[in-house]
Amino acid sequence: MIEFKSPCGHTVRARDEDAGRDVKCSYCGKEVRVPSDRADDLDFLLTEVGGGEVEPPARGKARRGGPFTGRRKRGENGPMDTVLKLTYAAVAVTVIVVVSRSFIIPQIQNMLSPPPPPPPQVAEQPAPKPQRGNLGLGLEGAGGLYVSAVPATAEIWVADGKAYREKARIDSAVERKRLASGETVCGLEGPQVVEVALPWNDKSLRNYPEYIEFRRKLEHLKEKEAGEALVSSYFLPDHASAAFVAKSGDQIYLVRQYTVTPRKDEWASVQALFVPAQVSLQEVVTRYLPSEEKYRFDDEHVRGELEYYNVPVVDRTFVMDALKRVGIIPYETDDGSGAKKIRLFKIDVGTGQFTAPTVGTKEGNSAAQADAKQGK
Numbered sequence: 001m002i003e004f005k006s007p008c009g010h011t012v013r014a015r016d017e018d019a020g021r022d023v024k025c026s027y028c029g030k031e032v033r034v035p036s037d038r039a040d041d042l043d044f045l046l047t048e049v050g051g052g053e054v055e056p057p058a059r060g061k062a063r064r065g066g067p068f069t070g071r072r073k074r075g076e077n078g079p080m081d082t083v084l085k086l087t088y089a090a091v092a093v094t095v096i097v098v099v100s101r102s103f104i105i106p107q108i109q110n111m112l113s114p115p116p117p118p119p120p121q122v123a124e125q126p127a128p129k130p131q132r133g134n135l136g137l138g139l140e141g142a143g144g145l146y147v148s149a150v151p152a153t154a155e156i157w158v159a160d161g162k163a164y165r166e167k168a169r170i171d172s173a174v175e176r177k178r179l180a181s182g183e184t185v186c187g188l189e190g191p192q193v194v195e196v197a198l199p200w201n202d203k204s205l206r207n208y209p210e211y212i213e214f215r216r217k218l219e220h221l222k223e224k225e226a227g228e229a230l231v232s233s234y235f236l237p238d239h240a241s242a243a244f245v246a247k248s249g250d251q252i253y254l255v256r257q258y259t260v261t262p263r264k265d266e267w268a269s270v271q272a273l274f275v276p277a278q279v280s281l282q283e284v285v286t287r288y289l290p291s292e293e294k295y296r297f298d299d300e301h302v303r304g305e306l307e308y309y310n311v312p313v314v315d316r317t318f319v320m321d322a323l324k325r326v327g328i329i330p331y332e333t334d335d336g337s338g339a340k341k342i343r344l345f346k347i348d349v350g351t352g353q354f355t356a357p358t359v360g361t362k363e364g365n366s367a368a369q370a371d372a373k374q375g376k
Contacts, residue, residue: 006032143265144186146349147194149272150289150326151204152181154196156272161191161259167228167242169255170195188262196272197253200245208276208288218245218252231256236284237330237359238273239344267350271328285318285325293324297352305354309333309343323347323354330359 002014010027012034019036147156156179159170170176170193177185198205200218205211214234221227227245231254235243240256247253254274262268275288302323306316310333322329328346333356335341342360347353 002034004032004035006030143262143267143350144184145188145192145194145260145262146184146267146269147179147181147196147272148270148326149181149196149198150275151198151202152290153202153204154181154198154272154274155253156181156183157195157197158185158188159193159195161193161261164193167244167257169197169246169248169253170257188268189264191259191261192268194258194260194270195255196258196270196274197246197248197255198274200252200254205274209278211276221245234277236273236275236277237342237344238271238328239346239357239359240272267348269327269349271326271346273326273328273330281315281318281322281329281331284329285321289322289325291325293321295324295327295347295349295352297323297347297354302347302354305356306345309345309356310336319345 002016002019004012004014006012006025006028007030008025008028010025012023012025012032014021014023014034018034020034022031022033024031145158147158149156157170157176158179159176163175164170179185200215208214214230217230218227221230224244228243231243231245235254238256239258241259242255242257244255245252246255256272256274258270258272260268260270275284279287299320302320303316306319309331311319311331315331319329319331323345327349328344330342330344333341333343340361341358343356344359346355346357348355
């Protein structure tokens with residue numbers, strides 16, 4: 001059963017099969033069309049859209065087909081037209097939103113935002129000058145001569161090598177310069193003789209092992225060559241060209257001399273070691289060398305070189321420490337053929353490079369020690 005309101009306001013009841021047909025209102029006698037379920041839905045839609053009631057259909061012969069059949073008056077919109085318009089409007093709004101977000105809004109933001117500042121102009125910097133010299137020693141500039149000694153209390157003299165007499169003291173030479181350990185002389189060119197002299201009763205030597213016996217032997221030696229052998233055997237070997245005992249005034253000196261040739265724009269160096277040779281490498285580093293590390297170099301490269309010269313791992317740390325403190329350390333090496341060589345592991349003060357010149361052999365060192373013991 002279908003119930004609906006007649007235009008007169010009276011409730012009309014019709015059968016379900018009369019949906020869409022015209023029936024007579026029992027109250028006013030007018031024919032009204034029985035709504036169908038589909039029509040009710042559309043009436044609700046049209047009511048919401050149009051804001052009013054649905055105009056009752058005109059009288060006429062009942063025909064099947066619902067509200068989408070028959071002719072409409074000119075200018076009259078049907079329910080389907082309204083739905084299509086709403087659909088078109090939704091699509092248009094969606095397109096506008098998408099286009100605005102993707103194109104229009106970014107362009108407006110770009111127009112409103114201030115332009116980025118121009119990149120700062122960096123003044124052209126001159127190419128850095130290559131650093132010369134070992135940075136730890138602060139040796140930069142035109143080059144010259146660097147001298148250090150252990151102990152640092154030793155006297156240091158520099159004289160022109162052209163007027164030098166071999167194995168003779170230069171402390172009385174007219175053209176001589178006196179330096180302290182760690183000082184430099186710039187502008188030197190050509191061969192130079194560097195003399196490092198230490199009084200034989202210097203207080204820093206009294207704690208050396210067996211030094212008192214060594215000094216008594218020196219006192220009773222009569223031959224100069226025997227004194228040279230004794231000095232060479234007691235102290236660690238370095239790059240000295242001569243080592244001897246000399247008397248100056250009332251004092252007796254242990255003397256080591258070195259011949260170097262500084263060149264323009266380069267650094268030469270002398271590192272004198274009055275350090276006992278009768279102790280272990282560990283004792284040399286921990287007891288007799290200064291604690292300050294002045295030399296800088298490529299640690300990884302130097303470790304590789306020590307491995308090449310078959311330095312045991314247990315000794316490498318001490319060798320590295322000695323090189324960082326004084327720049328040189330003698331070490332007995334084995335080249336694999338059984339021959340023992342004493343090499344002077346050295347850090348160049350001008351370049352920081354590692355070198356390992358040979359300063360003696362095991363056999364030669366043993367012979368010098370034997371001669372010294374016999375007093376020859």
